[in-house]
Amino acid sequence: MPRNAGHLFTIALGVLGWGVVLALPALDVLPDAAHTSPLWIALFVVVILAARALAFRLIEGSVLSLDSAYYVAAALCVGSVGAGRLVAIALTVDASARLYYARKRDRVDPATWWEELGYVLYFGGMSGAVVTLCGHALGADSVMATLPDSAPNAVEIALRVVSIATLLLVTHYAIQGVRIRLLGRSWRTYLQDLALPGILAEASLMPIGVVLVLLYDPDQPLGFLLLSLTYLLINLVFSRLSRTQHQLEERVHDLEILTATARKLxxxxxxxxxxxxxxxxxxxxxxxxxxxxxxxxxxxxxxxxxxxxxxxxxxxxxxxxxxxxxxxxxxxxxxxxxxxxxxxxxxxxxxxxxxxxxxxxxxxxxxxxxxxxxxxxxxxxxxxxxxxxxxxxxxxxxxxxxxxxxxxxxxxxxxxIDGLTGLFMRRYFDARIEEEVERSKRYGTPFSVLMMDVDDFKKLNDEHGHLIGDRVLRSIANTVKAQLRGVDTASRYGGEEIAVILPRSDMVSGYNVGERIRAAIADSRITTDSDPPKVLTVTASFGVASYPESKAADGEDLIRRADRALYRAKKTGKNRVELFW
Missing domain, CATH: 3.30.450.40 (GAF domain)
Known part of the structure; x- marks a missing residue:
């Protein structure tokens, strides 16, 4: 079923429009044009369809085709009822074709067939009804009745064309504006980018509508055909200019995107x-x-x-x-x-x-x-x-x-990045700690530094070789990274020593992180390549200092204090976390 008020409005107006086009003449509410030649109906339909094929987009979801001059000319030449019917037929064919090609490109949700039907009914029925009612209201049928038998008065024809065109365009764009607004789009965008440019462009071609009526001869369609070709060429020029403008706008848009992206990257x-x-x-x-x-x-x-x-x-x-x-x-x-x-x-x-x-x-x-x-x-x-x-x-x-x-x-x-451990190098750590000191001074948020050292690493290297030592360092580095947040910074400070910055962490939080890493390292096992393989257990000692709790003067001083706490952990049994108060 239709999903919102805009689609309900579209369907209702489409059904109502077809009622005006088909039912009112049958009830003799409007005069029919029984004498109109099918050839002329076909000629008008073909030209309108050709103009629709040259339609161009002004705003997203709406296209403009400069065919209103033919609607007005049709009302004066074949009568308001005949004009309404041929317009309804032409626009129904056009809307159906557009939906068909859109579906082939999968631009339409298959579940919205009610909305698709409403779209077809609306553009055919509504447009036909507006042409019928506007033409009849402003005397198109009285002009049509005299055209085959008497020479038309050019001034009267021009006035009729202007009056019918004005009423037709204002009515059409007003109805379309209501539909656009009910579909959730902006009135201002519609008026500025579609309605006003559309009315001006359509009005500029109304003199051709006057000439079409003056040239109308049911038995001699040659003049009509020649003028129609000129009309379609003008449409083609408008269409090409519009497409060129949109291409230039897209290029400018792309350049703006590329500039913004380059700045962000x-x-x-x-x-x-x-x-x-x-x-x-x-x-x-x-x-x-x-x-x-x-x-x-x-x-x-x-x-x-x-x-x-x-x-x-x-x-x-x-x-x-x-x-x-x-x-x-x-x-x-x-x-x-x-x-x-x-x-x-x-x-x-x-x-x-x-x-x-x-x-x-x-x-x-x-x-x-x-x-x-x-x-x-x-x-x-x-x-x-x-x-x-x-x-x-x-x-x-x-x-x-x-x-x-x-x-x-x-x-x-x-x-x-250190190639062995995947941790940051010391120079990056030194720069980051000064940034954290400045941030702490500015916002009053604490941060902690954790210094750790692998216990008895020299002995491990001597007994098992440097390759196993490297494997141990990689394993410990991965364990450290697994225990940290995304905002934390871990670096290889030197040899087997690792330093960690913990933003927005006080002394207690720093201790908890250190204890968590210490336990994870102690629980890990590393297998050697010897024959038979040996399973190694490794431990690490930690020192924690916090800013401003540890009363360090700057980042370098904070590192020294964390290092003293680490030294105390080494001296008091290793595999432990010590704090610098």
């Missing part, structure tokens, strides 16, 4: 922040995208690919591993070229990841940098044929910026 070198910026900017650039997937290399020196996804409806991010070369994204990376899939159900290729049930359309573009592929940026939709060539062109432009930003993030990571 350059704001951070952190991979997590970059992924979020890419996802949000992509759905802004391509509103048809219901989800975004960014395929890229893993961070922290790990091998393999990862997919960072964003679901627009739930505003949720998710991450999955990806087997290299699998699915549609793998195809894009292997062939180094974009791929647009209009209907996944008809393709032999799947997306190669979980959680893609119901996806029909997919568009993926490679992220190229220095001749290599950094990954893939892809958008997807549950609608068939959701993405067009202009979406692909825009996504390719976005991909250039995304690839450069990813490359910069990875280079930054190489400069700031």
């Amino acid at each position: 350059s704001a951070s070198l952190q991979l997590e922040e970059l992924v979020e910026a890419v996802a949000r900017e992509t759905v802004v650039a391509i509103p048809e995208a219901e989800a975004v997937a960014l395929v890229h290399r893993r961070s922290g020196g790990e091998s393999g690919l990862v997919i960072d996804g964003f679901d627009r409806s739930s505003d949720r991010f998710f991450r999955q591993s990806m087997v290299e070369g699998s699915g549609a994204a793998g195809w894009v990376m292997q062939h180094l070229q974009p791929r647009r899939i209009d209907d996944l159900e008809t393709e032999d290729l799947d997306l190669g990841v979980d959680g893609t049930q119901g996806i029909r359309s997919w568009l993926g573009v490679p992220l190229m940098m220095y001749g290599g592929c950094e990954g893939v940026i892809a958008v997807q939709s549950t609608r068939q044929g959701a993405f067009r060539a202009d979406h692909q062109r825009l996504l390719e432009s976005l991909a250039l910026q995304i690839a450069a930003a990813l490359q910069n993030a990875h280079l930054y990571e190489l400069a700031m």
Whole structure:
């Protein structure tokens, strides 16, 4: 059933319009035009359909065709009833054709057949009824009755055309405006972008309507045909100009999007922040995208690919591993070229990841940098044929910026991430702790620093070798990262020593985190490659200092105090957490 007042209004007005077109003449309420030749009816219908085919879009969801001059001319030449019927027939055929092609492109929800029927009834019936009633009200039938037998008065014809056209256009756009408003769209946008430009454009062609009536001869259609060709050429010029304008507006819009995206992507070198910026900017650039997937290399020196996804409806991010070369994204990376899939159900290729049930359309573009592929940026939709060539062109432009930003993030990571542990390097830690001190001074929020050292690490290296020592450090680093929040910062401070910044954490919170990490490390086991293999148990000691609780002067002083607490933990038995009060 219809879903809102706008669709109910559309259906009701369509039924009412067809009642006016068909029922009133049958009840002798309006005079019929029985003498009108079917040839002339057909000629008017063909020209109106041709003008409709040249229609152009002014605002989203509404098109303008400059055919009102023929509605008015038809009312004066074949009578208000005949004109209403031929207009109703022509616009019904046009609306049906538009729906047919829209359904072929899957632009229409199959569940809205009531609304589709209302659309067809409305544009045929309403337009035909308006032509019939406006023409009859302003004397079109009296002019029609004299045209075949006497020479028309040019001044009278011009006045009739102007008066009928004025009433017709105002009535039509007023009714259409009510429908637009009931469908939830803006009155101001409708008036500024469609109604006023439409009325002016239609009015500019009304002189042709006057000439059509003056040339009307039921037995000699040649003049009508020649003038109609000129009329259609004018329509073609308007249509081309409008399309060129829209193309220029789309280019400007694309450039604005690219500029805004470049600004957002350059704001951070952190991979997590970059992924979020890419996802949000992509759905802004391509509103048809219901989800975004960014395929890229893993961070922290790990091998393999990862997919960072964003679901627009739930505003949720998710991450999955990806087997290299699998699915549609793998195809894009292997062939180094974009791929647009209009209907996944008809393709032999799947997306190669979980959680893609119901996806029909997919568009993926490679992220190229220095001749290599950094990954893939892809958008997807549950609608068939959701993405067009202009979406692909825009996504390719976005991909250039995304690839450069990813490359910069990875280079930054190489400069700031320790290759063995995947933790930040010391220079990054030193910069971050000063930022936290300034933030604490400004907002009064505490933060803690946790210093940890692997117990008896030199002895472990001497007994089992440096390869096992490296394995232990990697294992401990992974354990530390697993116990931290996203806002926390862990770095390899030197050798087997790890330092952690805990924003918005006081001394007690810092102690709890340290104790949690200590217990997790003590519970872990590491197996050697010796024959027979040995299972190693490793422990670590911790020192915690908090700002401003530990009364440190600055970040460097806070590190010294945490280090003293760590020293005390080492001296009092190891495998423990000590605080600096």
